[in-house]
Amino acid sequence: MSATTIPDKIKKLLLIKSGGRCQYRGCNISLYQDLLTKRNFNAAYFAHIVADSPGGPRGDKIKSPLLAKELSNIMLLCDSHHRLIDKIEVQKHSETLLLEMKKEHEERIDRITAINPNSQSHIVTYKANVGEHTPILKYENLVEYLLPEHYPAESKTIDLGLTDSPLRDKDEQFWQTELKVLEDNFNQRLNDLIRKQSITHISLFAFAPMPLLIKLGTYVNDIQNIEVFQPIRNPKTWKLSNKTITEKYHITAPTNKYKTVALNISLSATINNDRITSILGDECSIYTVSIDKPFNDYLQSKSQLQDFSVIIRQLFNEIKKNYLAKTKLHIFPAMPIATAIELGRVWMPKADMPLTIYDQNKTFDGFIETIEIC
Structure with a gap:
């Protein structure tokens, strides 16, 4: 137990800087509300990093009296992590480690509370x-x-x-x-x-x-x-980067015009046209959107998604110039999640051709017709 009475001013400052949450790395639970009942109560512990007495956890003859009432030396913790650092695993929780935890937590709270209220x-x-x-x-x-x-x-x-x-x-x-x-x-x-x-x-x-x-x-x-948002495997995240990445999207137009028209989107993988003609027949005009090296994690930045949005909008315009408005456009997609959503967002129901969407299904050993959008 602490031998020092921590001033109320220091306690209030720590509560503000911690957001009223446990500062132990990975915990972050609210110390003023029960997670299950949502009832309010005080479950906070004010824990010294360097003990306020030389014989305490991480105590020091010189530092202990000097830091006993210093905000920089006190963490807000839940009961479990207070006991962990002071009784159960004292040796595993060095002064340096606990200072890192405190700094990380307070910087995160500062970033969050600094966000514009209109955001x-x-x-x-x-x-x-x-x-x-x-x-x-x-x-x-x-x-x-x-x-x-x-x-x-x-x-x-x-x-x-x-x-x-x-x-x-x-x-x-x-x-x-x-x-x-x-x-x-x-x-x-x-x-x-x-x-x-x-x-x-x-x-x-x-x-x-x-x-x-x-x-x-x-x-x-x-x-x-x-x-x-886009799930990215490496590095594992859902957040597209703000970094500008120039993606070269290739548009391949068909050499012949048939009554049936399809759009091959080969971004996360390559779709061979014979997989499309096996369903729609050989007399099918196939437009293709692709990149140099299709793979499932190519989409990393917001700029790549924006470029796709522009190119697919332009392609919709180009295709509908060559076909009647009621002609179905058959879509065969191999593309990241965000680009699929973006394709739907830029499609205009009153202006664009109706869409028939296909899905790759292992059970049926190929693409199957699924839904129509009109």
């Missing part, structure tokens, strides 16, 4: 099963990616997907069910807020089969103030 953003999530994979999109795991440009408007997400769905993309009811859920949830949970201007900015996180992502993009169209 709030609603976190919108959408997920659907991809093959046997069930994506997990939790508020606690996503909120960090808003910083420092935005902060969450609510301590929860607006979820547009179907929770704990047993359906897989090989099931006959999958596409119809997911489309209905997406439409209903968008109208009930998001669209009214947009119309009432209760939402000024959206941070969108999604993980679903490509056709559903494209459909999602048509709902959150290019009129909305929105940032689309």
